[in-house]
Amino acid sequence: MSHFGEVSYVELPAVFHLSGRFAADTDPNKVNLTIGAYRTEAGKPWVLPCVRQAESILASDETINKEYLSMSGLQSLCDAAMRLVLGESSPVIQEDRAVALQTLSGTGALYICFQFIDQFYGGCKDIYVSDPSWGNHKLMIDRIPGLNFKQYPYYNSETMTVDVDAMCRTLDGAAEGSVVLLHACAHNPTGIDPSRNDWEKIAAVCRKKNLLVIFDLAYLGYASGDYNEDAWSIRYFADLGMEFFVCQSFAKIMGLYSERVGALHFVGATSEIAHKCLSQMKIIVRSIYSNPPSHGARIASLCLNNRDLRIEWEDCLKEMHARIRRARTYLHTALKMANVPGNWDHILSQNGMFSYTGLTKAQCEVLIEKHHIYLLKSGRISMCGVTESNAKYVAESFKDAIETAKEN
Amino acid sequence: MVDIMAKQWYQRRVRAIIGVTEAFNRDTNPNKMNVGVGAYRDDAGKPYVLPCVRSAEELLVSQNLNHEYLPTHGCPNLRQAAKVLAFGADSVAVTENLVASTQTISGTGALRIGGEFIKKFHSSETIYLPTPSWGNHTPIFRDSGLEVKSYTYYKKDTKGLDFQGMLSDISQIEEGATILLHACAHNPTGVDPSPEQWNEISQVVKSRNLLVFVDMAYQGFASGNLEKDAYAVRKFTEEGHRILLAQSFAKNMGVYGERCGAFSIVGESESEAAALESQIKIVVRPMYSSPALHAARLVGTVLNDPALYAQWLVDVKGMADRIISMREALKSGLEKEGSVHNWDHLVNQIGMFCFTGMTPEQVARLTEEFSVYLTKDGRISVAGVSSRNVEYLAHAMHTVTK
Numbered sequence: 001m002s003h004f005g006e007v008s009y010v011e012l013p014a015v016f017h018l019s020g021r022f023a024a025d026t027d028p029n030k031v032n033l034t035i036g037a038y039r040t041e042a043g044k045p046w047v048l049p050c051v052r053q054a055e056s057i058l059a060s061d062e063t064i065n066k067e068y069l070s071m072s073g074l075q076s077l078c079d080a081a082m083r084l085v086l087g088e089s090s091p092v093i094q095e096d097r098a099v100a101l102q103t104l105s106g107t108g109a110l111y112i113c114f115q116f117i118d119q120f121y122g123g124c125k126d127i128y129v130s131d132p133s134w135g136n137h138k139l140m141i142d143r144i145p146g147l148n149f150k151q152y153p154y155y156n157s158e159t160m161t162v163d164v165d166a167m168c169r170t171l172d173g174a175a176e177g178s179v180v181l182l183h184a185c186a187h188n189p190t191g192i193d194p195s196r197n198d199w200e201k202i203a204a205v206c207r208k209k210n211l212l213v214i215f216d217l218a219y220l221g222y223a224s225g226d227y228n229e230d231a232w233s234i235r236y237f238a239d240l241g242m243e244f245f246v247c248q249s250f251a252k253i254m255g256l257y258s259e260r261v262g263a264l265h266f267v268g269a270t271s272e273i274a275h276k277c278l279s280q281m282k283i284i285v286r287s288i289y290s291n292p293p294s295h296g297a298r299i300a301s302l303c304l305n306n307r308d309l310r311i312e313w314e315d316c317l318k319e320m321h322a323r324i325r326r327a328r329t330y331l332h333t334a335l336k337m338a339n340v341p342g343n344w345d346h347i348l349s350q351n352g353m354f355s356y357t358g359l360t361k362a363q364c365e366v367l368i369e370k371h372h373i374y375l376l377k378s379g380r381i382s383m384c385g386v387t388e389s390n391a392k393y394v395a396e397s398f399k400d401a402i403e404t405a406k407e408n
Numbered sequence: 409m410v411d412i413m414a415k416q417w418y419q420r421r422v423r424a425i426i427g428v429t430e431a432f433n434r435d436t437n438p439n440k441m442n443v444g445v446g447a448y449r450d451d452a453g454k455p456y457v458l459p460c461v462r463s464a465e466e467l468l469v470s471q472n473l474n475h476e477y478l479p480t481h482g483c484p485n486l487r488q489a490a491k492v493l494a495f496g497a498d499s500v501a502v503t504e505n506l507v508a509s510t511q512t513i514s515g516t517g518a519l520r521i522g523g524e525f526i527k528k529f530h531s532s533e534t535i536y537l538p539t540p541s542w543g544n545h546t547p548i549f550r551d552s553g554l555e556v557k558s559y560t561y562y563k564k565d566t567k568g569l570d571f572q573g574m575l576s577d578i579s580q581i582e583e584g585a586t587i588l589l590h591a592c593a594h595n596p597t598g599v600d601p602s603p604e605q606w607n608e609i610s611q612v613v614k615s616r617n618l619l620v621f622v623d624m625a626y627q628g629f630a631s632g633n634l635e636k637d638a639y640a641v642r643k644f645t646e647e648g649h650r651i652l653l654a655q656s657f658a659k660n661m662g663v664y665g666e667r668c669g670a671f672s673i674v675g676e677s678e679s680e681a682a683a684l685e686s687q688i689k690i691v692v693r694p695m696y697s698s699p700a701l702h703a704a705r706l707v708g709t710v711l712n713d714p715a716l717y718a719q720w721l722v723d724v725k726g727m728a729d730r731i732i733s734m735r736e737a738l739k740s741g742l743e744k745e746g747s748v749h750n751w752d753h754l755v756n757q758i759g760m761f762c763f764t765g766m767t768p769e770q771v772a773r774l775t776e777e778f779s780v781y782l783t784k785d786g787r788i789s790v791a792g793v794s795s796r797n798v799e800y801l802a803h804a805m806h807t808v809t810k
Contacts (some may be wrong), residue, residue, distance in 0.1 A: 002650055002676040003584070003619050007529055009683040010690055012480065037476060045474040052472070059469045065455040067447060068665045104513065104696035111695050140694040257477045258701035287547040288520050288695065289513035294665035295702035296475075 013135055014376060022374045030372040031390050033381040036188065036353050037257060038320050041387055046320075048255045050312040054302040058295075066294065071282040073102020073263075074297040080304035081263040085217065085231055085246055092238045096271040099278035100263050101285065102292045106218045106249030109264035110140055113214055113245050115284050116277070118146040123177030123212060128170070130154035130181070132378065134188045134216070137181065152180070155190045160346040160358065164198040168205045179212045184246070185230040186219035186352025189380040193223060193351050199233045203240055213237060213244035221253050223351040225321035227314075243269050250300050252353065253317060259296025324353060327386040334395035341402055355381050359398070362405040371397035428781045437779035439800055443792040444781050446595070446760055447664055448629075448727055451794045456727070458662045460719040464709040475701060480689040482511020482670075483704035489711035490655055490670040493634065494624065494641055501645050501674050508684035509672040510692055511699045514664075515625045515656030516544060518671035522621055522652050523552025524691050525673070526586055530619060535586040538562070538574075540785070542595045542623075545588065559587070562597045567753035567765050569599050578612045586652075587613060591624035592637040593759020596787045600630070600758055606640045610647050620649045625656040630759045632728035634721070650674045657707045659760065660724050668703035731760065734793040741802025749809060762788050770808040778804035 011017065015034050022032045040046050058064060072078060078100040082093060092098045103109040117125065129137050131151040141149040153166040171180060182202070187193055194202060206213055215234050221227040237244055243266075250261040264281065268274030285291070303313045328347050335344040347355055359367070359379040367373040373394060375381045386394060428444035450456045481487065487509050495501045512518040527533060535554045537545050538561035546556050559581065560573035581587065589609075592600055601609060613620060622644070627637045635642075644651055650673070657668040671688070675681035692698070710716045732755075739754045754762060766774070766786035774780040780801060782788050793801060 002680060003531075004529055004650070004673070004680070004684060005676065007680070007683050007687055009679075010686045012686070012689060012693075016480075035477070045476050047472070047474045051475075055469065059465060065457055066461075066662055066664050066666055067455050104700075107693075107695070107697040136694060136697070143694045251477075256475050258475045258698065260696065260698070260700045283547075284551075286516075286544060287551040288517070289667065290516040290544065291665065291667070293513070293667040293700035293703060296700065 015135070018368070018374045018376070025372055027372040029393055031374065031385055031394060033373060033375040033385040033394075036252065036382050037384065038252060038255060038353075039384040041323060043385070043387055046255055048313065048316040050303045050309045050316060051255060051299055053312070054299045054306075054309060057302060058298055064298070069102070069291045069294050069297065071101070071285045071291050072278070073292045074294065074301055076305055077102055077261075077297045077301040078263060080301060081248060082265060084227060084304065085220070085234060085248060085265060086238060086267075087228070087231070087235055090235070090238065092267050097269070097274050098265060098267045099274045100265045101278065101281055102297055103262040103264045104260040104289070104292060105251050105262040106216065106247055107136060107140075107262075108260065108292075109247035109249070109262045110137070110214075110216065111288075112264050112281055112284055113247055114140055114144055114147060116281050117179060117212070118144045119284070120277070120280055121179075121212065124175040124179070126150045126175060126178040128152045128174060128178060128180040130183065130187070132189055133181070133183075137216075150174075150178075154187075155192065155356065157358070160192065160356070162192050162194050162198060164194055164201055168201050171202075171205045171209060171211065174209055174211065177210050177212065179214065180206060181214045181216060182233070184215040184217045184220070184233050185223040186354075188218065188352070189354050189376070189378060190356040191350030191352050191354045192356070194233070196232065199236055203237055203242070206237075207240065207242065213242060215244060215246045217246050218249040219252060219352045220248070221317040222321055222324070222353060225318045227317065238267055243267060250296070254300055254303060254313065256296050256300060259299065260293060261296035261300045324383045326388075327383045327391075328355070330388050330391035331383070331386050331394060334391040335398065338392070338395040338399050340395055340399040353382055353384055355383055357381055357398075359401065360405065360407060362407050363401040366401040366405045367397055371400065373397050428783060431775075432781040435779050435781075439797075440779035440781070441792060441797050441801060442781050443788040443790075443801070444783055446789050446791070448659060448662060448760070448791045449794070451730060451796070453792070453794050453796070456662055458720065458723040460710045460716045460723050461661060461663065461706055463719065464706050464713075464716055467709060468705055473705070478511070478698045478701055478704070480692050480698050481509065481685065482699045483701065483708055485712060486511055486668070486704040486708035487670060489708055491672060493627065493711065494638055494653060494655055494672070495645060496635070496638070496642055499642065499645060505678045506675050506681050507672050508675055508681040508688060509670055510685070510688050511704055512654075512669040512671045513696070513699055514658050514667040514669040515623065515654050516548065517667070517699070518654035518656070518669045519545070519548045519623060520552060521671045521688065521691055522654055523549045523554055525688060526619070526621070526652070527553040528691065529687065530586065532582070532585045532619070534582070535588055535621070536581055537588050538590065538594070540596055541588070541590070545623075554586075561594075562599055562763065564765070567599075567763060568756060569601060569605070571601070571605055575608065575612050578609065578618075579616065581616050581618060583617045584619065586619040586621050588621045588623060589640060591622050591627065591640050593626035593630035593761070595625065595759070596761045596785065597763040598757030598759050598761045599763070601640075603639055603643070606643055610644055610649065614647065614649065619652070620644055621652040621654070623654050625659060626759050627655070627660055628724040629660045629728055632725035632732075645674055650676065657703070661707050661710065661720070663703050663706060666703035666706065667700055668707045731790045734790050734798060735762065737795070737798045738790075738793060738802055741799050742806055745802055745806035747806045747810065760789055760791050762790050764788055764805070766805070766809060773808040774804055777807070780804050
């Protein structure tokens with residue numbers, strides 16, 4: 001007699017489905033534009049040379065064992081990650097107002113952050129998230145009963161830009177002390193980022209309403225190729241003396257996806273506050289998973305702290321960024337050559353891994369069913385799936401989809 | 409604003425264990441001993457990477473694998489091998505695909521996923537833990553949103569199992585509640601039920617229609633024999649209990665910091681198992697999306713390669729045997745010192761931990777006078793005992809207890 005006889009079968013989010021269908025698809029022209037993982041020009045996963053070298057170093061190091069890390073993880077990784085995000089000579093670090101713990105990639109950082117806010121934040125627990133945002137944000141917030149999911153306008157689908165005025169109006173109307181989740185760079189799913197001017201306006205309204213800011217930082221370096229440039233928004237908020245969290249992922253920026261390497265940073269008003277918060281975050285960690293995995297952390301730490309590997313990693317990051325920019329160019333050129341209706345300049349102006357194509361749900365369905373091109377029905381494509389050799393096919397398929405899709 | 413009171417007791421507990429290690433590290437006494445922390449040490453007192461795991465690692469490096477995302481529920485290789493290890497290859501649970509599972513962030517992760525699952529899907533929100541239990545059980549289940557209660561387990565007078573007390577308490581648990589059982593090598597006491605006692609426990613649990621959640625962190629590590637250590641898991645499953653199971657590979661594979669474990673539920677049917685597994689993934693995804701790969705590759709490689717598996721059996725038995733011999737050496741050391749106390753429990757208890765029965769005052773003296781570091785409840789980690797220091801420990805324990 002089962003205790004769980006009433007439990008129903010549930011499907012995973014669309015992105016996993018589509019990956020499964022892609023894998024099973026035998027069509028030779030199939031293209032996967034769904035998942036956010038880097039691919040080479042040959043369409044293959046890429047293990048960064050600096051990561052390979054780091055693994056080699058670790059494998060031959062007899063002094064390394066498998067003992068538990070502390071609850072906050074590998075200190076050398078936390079320290080290097082902090083300097084990466086906030087800057088080598090950050091005043092915030094010098095004043096010891098920044099704390100960091102290693103987390104289970106970006107998702108893990110967000111989860112600890114949300115749990116911490118739920119348990120320890122005395123202010124308003126309305127969490128404002130961009131419309132649209134990464135699907136898992138809403139799932140995570142809905143999962144914690146004490147938090148309320150809210151949205152701010154972000155994407156103007158007509159102009160295909162950030163509607164910063166509408167965004168700031170909504171945040172200005174939020175309750176004092178609400179929480180706001182911002183994508184530091186390379187917004188997922190739109191690929192559209194605020195300009196520096198926009199960031200100044202956003203920061204102003206955050207200060208005015210004393211909003212608690214969380215930065216989601218999954219794509220540091222993917223927007224411009226330069227991580228100092230991409231971290232500008234975070235450092236600007238730090239310079240303004242604001243308190244904020246940064247949920248950082250090393251998945252894409254080091255190709256360490258499945259090793260689950262990330263960090264949760266908190267910049268506090270004072271050093272004492274920051275360290276007290278860190279102590280409480282560690283307690284939260286202990287009842288979820290005790291301490292984080294060591295292998296990926298050691299790789300990431302070596303890549304950041306070893307001089308030669310660091311230089312190599314910076315080059316790898318530039319290469320990944322450059323290849324994605326080339327992919328954007330291939331697609332943009334192909335769309336023009338095929339005379340695909342519409343203005344496709346946004347393919348070039350958007351940043352990072354993803355592009356909001358502007359395709360409708362019906363058009364996406366044609367792409368999937370008829371042309372074996374897999375993308376999210378929101379019209380989001382992962383530029384990593386575009387190569388010089390498939391750009392033409394993708395463009396021509398877009399054309400057919402636009403011309404033949406039956407809109408309801 | 410903040411539930412400070414509830415957090416404080418736990419912070420003290422965490423500080424207690426971490427405090428032991430920190431104090432140990434600061435101590436300059438050359439004879440100092442750390443019998444606080446629960447990680448295996450070899451006879452030289454060093455951390456131990458199992459030979460089979462070293463070999464697996466060399467194999468993996470040569471394969472130049474990538475680090476692409478795992479599915480939400482982890483590495484299929486590892487999940488299947490974990491099921492077979494726990495339930496037995498010939499068990500109906502395995503042969504009829506009744507087991508829903510996910511790879512987890514070691515045992516802690518498995519317990520938390522289980523706690524969250526119970527909260528979300530089970531009719532009762534109460535879980536019963538043995539007294540005492542692992543210090544982290546209460547926070548894990550409390551933070552999952554469950555009410556934590558307890559049942560009698562350890563008997564101070566005998567330093568053994570209070571079997572009648574345990575059965576009596578279980579028979580009064582409200583129908584449908586969840587009961588947590590330690591499969592083997594109970595942490596922190598080292599006191600396990602015998603197979604006959606497990607059979608009786610199964611009957612009483614059944615009579616109350618309780619949901620059984622088994623924590624198995626020491627399979628193979630307790631007796632050196634995988635089947636023997638999994639007796640409770642297999643017996644309960646045979647008896648029709650649809651158990652929840654948290655498995656850790658931290659100790660028995662020595663992969664501690666790599667974080668490898670599994671959470672399973674035995675379903676009524678293959679389709680129920682599929683439904684359960686789909687729901688487990690929904691629980692996992694908002695927490696950390698998917699688990700860590702490296703640990704799964706290591707453990708999966710060892711479990712699935714016949715030669716490495718055979719090596720593992722030798723490695724894990726080696727650890728278990730060393731611990732058993734240290735228990736015997738400690739007991740005979742105390743007898744040699746002339747202790748008049750009964751130290752049978754040192755060898756009757758099993759696994760890494762031993763509830764010595766020493767009082768907090770005696771523990772304090774052990775630390776202050778002999779630089780022997782352990783937790784106030786008198787628990788020692790036998791893994792921290794070696795042929796080099798067992799006589800010193802016997803002498804110290806005798807001195808404070810005579």
